[in-house]
Amino acid sequence: DGGITQSPKYLFRKEGQNVTLSCEQNLNHDAMYWYRQDPGQGLRLIYYSQIVNDFQKGDIAEGYSVSREKKESFPLTVTSAQKNPTAFYLCASRNSGGRNEQFFGPGTRLTVL
């Protein structure tokens, strides 16, 4: 099956700990994205990558870091510098040719205790 996988579905961490969220896609898409979703605020862009070994900050990049060493993988690290990390995190990828559609993964709900 082609698609985007995010793991784990639920994640709990203590305040002050860094945590890495996984995102893998087997759609052969060049572009990948990380969004944060909070109630009543829609989706806000954290980081995006148009191609391997390149990525750009989104609107709320502070306290987050990413890497894009492989086309199929785009992990997101939530650092202790992120003031309010509890949220639903969504990874997406986009096919660069054709319809340029963005596909989303199932999301990871992070709770910081």
Added chain:
Amino acid sequence: QQQVKQSPQSLIVQKGGISIINCAYENTAFDYFPWYQQFPGKGPALLIAIRPDVSEKKEGRFTISFNKSAKQFSLHIMDSQPGDSATYFCAACTSGTYKYIFGTGTRLKVLA
């Protein structure tokens, strides 16, 4: 100028009725306008999208109306069904960067 304003925040419609969700933008460089449907605990799924060279696009019961001069676009769900109950997001981006800006979402409930 990067915002996309979406309304209403919530919407209740009777089965068989028409659901209408509106979005407005300011950045005239936006040239791709998708709508997404999201069920609780799931990732959003692309529903339908439009580019500004057309004023309307229809796919099944879903229609996007686009008004370039007013910088507004809307989603119409005809013959709304209880299974359409979900949160709907509009978005906008430029085809150069594909950096998406999302609206705040509309929670739709269709009564049986």
